[in-house]
Amino acid sequence: MSHQVKIFDSSLRDGAQAGGVSFSVEDKLKIVKSLDRLGVSYIEAGNPGSNFKDLEFFKRVKEINLKTSKLTAFGSTRRKNISVKEDENVQSLLTANTEVVAIFGKAWDFHVTDIIKTSLEENLRMIEETIRFLKEKGKEVIFDAEHFFDGYKENPAYALAVLKVARDGGADCLALCDTNGGAFPNEVYEVTKKVVETFPAVSVGIHCHNDCGMAVANSIMAVEGGANHVQGTYIGLGERCGNTNISTIIPNLQIKKGFFCIPKENIVNLTATARYVAEITNVTVEASTPYIGNSAFAHKGGMHIDGVKKASHSFEHMQPEDVGNKRRFLMSEVSGKTTILPMIQKIDKDLTKNSSQTQELIDELKRLEHIGYQFEGAESSFELVMRKYLGKYKPFFEVNYYKVIEEEPARNAFSSSALIKVRVDGKEEMTATEGNGPVNALDKALRKALEVFYPSLKAVHLTDYKVRVLNAEEATGAKVRVLIESTDGKELWSTVGVSTNIVEASMIALADSIEYKLIKDLEESEGGENNGNDDDTKDISSTCRA
């Protein structure tokens, strides 16, 4: 029977304190559902005392029937020198009406005297009274001992006294917080062990920040020391350098060390959950993020690729599929023939490692990368490059002419318009559209013209559009790389275009996207090759990408 470590996710509270993050009530509701589906023990969703958006959230969240997670409201101990009943923030915690309340209080004497500016004894009363009050109201109470490790270093007796009064007040869990993020792993281990020994009858938790790059490791060491409750944020967002990354902690504890954190069958959803939470939060998860990042299992060095193909555990500490992720072999100048060959053979079965075209294609890849193309994450464009090169390509259309006009003040509702003339099998089609910007106008014009010939294009829509400025010191004269993700409802594919001109770069990526769809349609109608997920050739990424 595995030991349980309770996972306490504060994406919606501590995570909301990260730069660039701002959740609407709708955003929060979506993330609550997602985390509950994953099965974390606690979802700390807001601070009703300090944020009126959160008050509304706590009203609306009652519509959701949580299956696994316990909703938690966060707030401070009562303020100094008033009774608990008089404190409005504590009252708002009751109004939030959650099953669980997390109360934070100062465990570092310096903070008590110099920041809150009260006496050490009053601080102890603030803590004990607030917890006791909430326990009497039937709440489960988690006490966050703020600045615990710094406090313990400077005045261990007081830090332990703080925990003692919290326990006496009835706290169900004493969570030790490395609020400033400066603690080291062995310190955290020793101190946590001491606390666990001192308070054997209560759950001990850990809450770390990543200011020394060791939040995850510190949390792991705390569990080694006897903690059975880990606080963090699902994708590691938080003040300054962020909080403990929960999407790293869960597989570390559950897959690698055999603890129980979430229902076993949900481990495979770790990656999808991360991408979803990132999407709602409107941030990009760094590709190198452990377990769930788009490049967590991406291999580039020739020997690494060679090893993994022989036996995946030669260069992977675990199987990507276990967490819902995928292995990728990165195409690049160091990939070599071994990586690119399967992609080439998909187009022309007869080519081998030693065919001259193989080398020529690698040289073409390097040439294109040199001018700014990057086919990692846009393999569909590279597939078109290969098809064109190998003569396995018949253009489905030509764009003979286009003109995009941008005018301010606008003559009508839209400031942008585009004309386009295309030719398909000798027949011409010319049309015009308006758009809410030059790229949008041209995109719409291109499709409008081609849908006359290829009605299946109606099913295609774009799901992502990214612009990367390549040599930013050239500023508005810089080359840009446009990455487009398209779907026809069945498959996702990515294409790329590079130019100093964003309209032209977008046009290249858009045209490639349409070509790719038309090639797919043709092959399917010919009962062609299985176009399914091939690790080597497609990166059907969802919202989280490099």
Add this chain to the structure above:
Amino acid sequence: MSHQVKIFDSSLRDGAQAGGVSFSVEDKLKIVKSLDRLGVSYIEAGNPGSNFKDLEFFKRVKEINLKTSKLTAFGSTRRKNISVKEDENVQSLLTANTEVVAIFGKAWDFHVTDIIKTSLEENLRMIEETIRFLKEKGKEVIFDAEHFFDGYKENPAYALAVLKVARDGGADCLALCDTNGGAFPNEVYEVTKKVVETFPAVSVGIHCHNDCGMAVANSIMAVEGGANHVQGTYIGLGERCGNTNISTIIPNLQIKKGFFCIPKENIVNLTATARYVAEITNVTVEASTPYIGNSAFAHKGGMHIDGVKKASHSFEHMQPEDVGNKRRFLMSEVSGKTTILPMIQKIDKDLTKNSSQTQELIDELKRLEHIGYQFEGAESSFELVMRKYLGKYKPFFEVNYYKVIEEEPARNAFSSSALIKVRVDGKEEMTATEGNGPVNALDKALRKALEVFYPSLKAVHLTDYKVRVLNAEEATGAKVRVLIESTDGKELWSTVGVSTNIVEASMIALADSIEYKLIKDLEESEGGENNGNDDDTKDISSTCRA
């Protein structure tokens, strides 16, 4: 006298194996100089055997007179069943002619038998003979024991035998590699301690990967166990989840634990070095990166800001200036009046926390953020918002009309042209330009027209141009946020524009940039306020930003 821990930076070798990274020879030379200036002990700059670009690099690098760092070439032990002399890769290590060579060899029996496919004894010979050969050629030799921790777990006797023959061959350092990144901190501590006890006369090093999010902590624990050599990459890039982040390790060891890693006077350059290396590598350093990230000392929660203003160590584990970074208070809906007030008072000294305009400005900030503006990192645009709102603003120009035309095929060299009509103090100026894209054409036209009235604008040029697609699921119809960084040679400032139309969004940011410059000029000529670095109001970021 502090103990030294030698820092071994492999940005240019292991770092080059990160997805999306591709160094030219020039890039590598620049980074070598930068790391040498910082004073790391070793710079592992390439693998001359496997990469012909690196052969050229090792020729050209001889032009550089390194002051502190020792240049290191990386390569494999000889291949199986041939002599060292016959191995071309080993020969190329000699041709590279570096002072130091890092040789990697397998320490995990499974890799020897199943991946390289040779006998355990032959592997030992490969290691010992290669190292002995290089030592006889006068090299300092570092042995990277690949897969050491996995190997030690499965067959400790063999793993130690590998180290023994490396030592017998004359290796100056035995670096234990957690190549797959799956080890935990206490394991690394125990195993490293064992190795240090077994081989007391040789330096023991550590090389970790971040697949469990613990590369930095594992390296720290290895040092606790007696290692005195840490390998990593300066900004943590590398295969899969990356390598140990050297810009985190150095301050962790030197500032927090008193070891000697780099010359003391260079600690203050840690942040600038990270930004420079990132710029050359063409990646963005994540804002939340410890010590050197743009948000490493960025505070958002009201209580955090309040605490830090009272005493910075209340919420910071160290002073940002010590590593060349800056504290930031993030403006946001949770900032509250305390954060924004100093910015407001810079415009209108008479406003207070309780003035109605203060609340109105905060509401205006929230409204703008709601439609996509983000003023973190573009405080100059917010300054203009405030000035306009408070009536402390007289427009320097009006744009009466513009038209941008994009045509393909182009009638001449450029496919984009722009017309613009501006008005300054009742006088009109109309002009036209060409550009290599619609935004570039409009940018040039705007400046051309305004330089007639304001010649000081000639000194302004843009140093960065970023585009962020806000609601990417709308694809080409999505809102974009354009961030522009400008300089006049003395100061850097950032401005922002939001629209579904990238040309319009760019225009807003460009116009704000010019207005900001003209306001600055006016204030300076009036002998106005000190426009120097105010933490609260300006974020004169260099190349590394959120």
